[in-house]
Amino acid sequence: MTQVPSRRRVLGAALAAPAVVAAAPAPSATATAPILRLSPGLPGSELSPRRIDQALRRMVADGRAAGVSALVWQGGAERYFGAYGQADVEAKRPMARDTLARIWSMTKPVASVALMRLWDAGRFRLEDPLALYLPEFKSMRVHADDGRGERPAERPVLVRDVLLHTAGLTYAMEDGPADRAFRAASPFERAADLAAFSRAVAALPLRHEPGTAWHYGTSTDIVARLVEALAEEPFDAHVRRHVLRPLGLRETDWTAPVELKHRMAATYRLPADGKPEREPDQPFTFASGGAGLIGPIDDYLRFARMLLGEGALDGVRLLRPATVRLMLVDHLDPAITQRHFMTSPGMGFGLGGSVRTAPPLPDEPPGAVGEFSWGGAASTLFWIDPANQLAVVFFAQKLPFDDALHRDLRRAVYG
Secondary structure, X not given: OOOXXXXXXXXXXXXXXXXXXXXXXXXXXXXXXXXXXXXXXXXXXXXXXXXXXXXXXXXHHOOOOOEEEEEEEEOOEEEEEEEEEXXXXXXXXXXXXXXXXXXXXXXXXXXXXXXXXXXXOOXXXXXXXXXXXXXXXXXXEEOOOOOOOOEEOOOOOEHXXXXXXXXXXXXXXXXXXXXXXXXXXXXXXXXXXXXXXXXXXXXXXXXXXXXXXXXOOOHHHHHHHHHHHHHOOOXXXXXXXXXXXXXXXXXXXXXXXXHHHHHEOOOEEOOOOOOOEEOOOOOOOOOOOOOOOEEOHHHHHHHHHHHHOOOEEOOEEOOOHHHXXXXXXXXXXXXXXXXXXXXXXXXXXXXXXXXXXXOOOOOOOOOOOOOEEEEOOOOOEEEEEHHHXXXXXXXXXXXXXXXXXXXXXXXXXXX
């Protein structure tokens, strides 16, 4: 009998090493678009739908994913859509444009936008102590893996810390004392709602002093609880009313309606010597900011285009242009040298996603300075590239997280 993995383990899958996989290809029809030149001096020379199409075909034909799709918007128009392979291997249902996928941590930029709307409205300051709004964070303790034991935190956790993953919160992906305490508490499994989750997390020690390191963890779930506290309504209801529906994301939510279940993609592990292994659907106890959204690829492209449009899309303004520009720049102090898995010297972190601050090194996939991006545990990815007026969304439903798929897509997009 297949065990349902814990939510914490799946959220941590983004750090797992890429697997060698095998699966049967099942290509679907793909859109075509004219070749468009990219800006001089940036990583690529032209946007080639044929090159992207070939990359997606290979991902499936080589057995590295059961099904994939990609959508590219550039220069004010759709330039490419393609889908290959199977959304559901057992049902022989192909990956399609209306396939619904779990986007896991690509929920985080959505939650961050919801909080920054409230910042635009003057509801809080980024330098405010988090405890001003969530009192459970008033007296935090630190239990870093530095031999000093557990001690009071030297400064409070600030609102900006939970947007930046510099609060000291963890997903327990490693084995320090704070990670072990998190695993023992199991807040994802035991909390009934965001409020209980926030209280449970605040009762645990931090893994480093606030503001001194970048460590990926439950920070964006606390962002979601902060949205609730400031807006005085449930997080998911607030996001639907003020982010998803105004942008026209009509099918994106934390649960798929019964009438749309037949469009859900299954998630697979792909061992080298066998057929795709279907993962049980991961139950979510509550709508969180760190993961959980389900939707079609066109919906997420609309969200990406809103960021590319500096807060506006099709006459709807969600954020001020200055606020989006603030989100899309690196906020990490150069003195923060401990950066968990974000080790590239050309990468920083903005308010809700990673930011490219320098051209890629020769062994890194192509990208442009100023890119804002993030991925999801099941190998999904999005990025916006303001310099090239480019937005890309990539869907796969593969565990563990496979950044080799992302590398190949980036090479195909930039050339």
